[in-house]
Amino acid sequence: MMDKLMEVARDCFYTPIFMKKNRPAYKLSVLCDKEKIEEVEDIIFSNTTSIGLRKIEVERSILxxxxxxxxxxxxxxxxxxxxxxxxxxxxxxxxxxxxxxxxxxxxxxxxxxxxxxxxxxxxxx
Structure with a gap:
């Protein structure tokens, strides 16, 4: 799935985390342009058991x-x-x-x- 995401996103990565009741899990973070959000969501919903996503708009400074x-x-x-x-x-x-x-x-x-x-x-x- 990471390969599919990297075709449309600027970057993506997993972070090991603990959920409620100390359940181990992985957080998937994806950085993408606004125009690619729907495509990224389709990849995630089609390839994971996730039933919801949190989206946060960020600013980017580049050299x-x-x-x-x-x-x-x-x-x-x-x-x-x-x-x-x-x-x-x-x-x-x-x-x-x-x-x-x-x-x-x-x-x-x-x-x-x-x-x-x-x-x-x-x-x-």
């Missing part, structure tokens, strides 16, 4: 960003470069980190550090 792609050793590595005031930050996309880790047989942390250095070699030197 200006640009997507950057670097071809490296047969892989396309994707980054977000975000801007806040007078600073910018680079965030490798998780899938790129995972792909590099698998290709080079290294840990996710090592791959994350390697991708940041690949970006530095390309754009900061």
């Amino acid at each position: 200006d960003r640009e997507m950057i792609t670097i071809d490296h050793d047969g892989l396309k590595l994707f980054f977000k470069k975000v801007y806040h005031k007078d600073s910018s930050y680079i965030y490798p996309e998780y899938q790129s980190v995972k792909d590099l880790a698998e290709k080079e047989n290294i840990s996710i942390k090592e791959a994350f550090d390697r991708i940041r250095s690949i970006y530095g070699e390309k754009y900061e030197n």
Whole structure:
């Protein structure tokens, strides 16, 4: 069901909780645009035993960003470069980190550090 939700939502996640009488349960949280609410509700009601939903409108602050792609050793590595005031930050996309880790047989942390250095070699030197 998470895959179906992620096709229409911005994000979704489970949180373990305790209900009345200390019954264990999972809370499903979904962040989506207003236009997608009905579609999200349909997915939840069709794929869970839930008989009701609570909806809360939230505001979102986002940083200006640009997507950057670097071809490296047969892989396309994707980054977000975000801007806040007078600073910018680079965030490798998780899938790129995972792909590099698998290709080079290294840990996710090592791959994350390697991708940041690949970006530095390309754009900061």
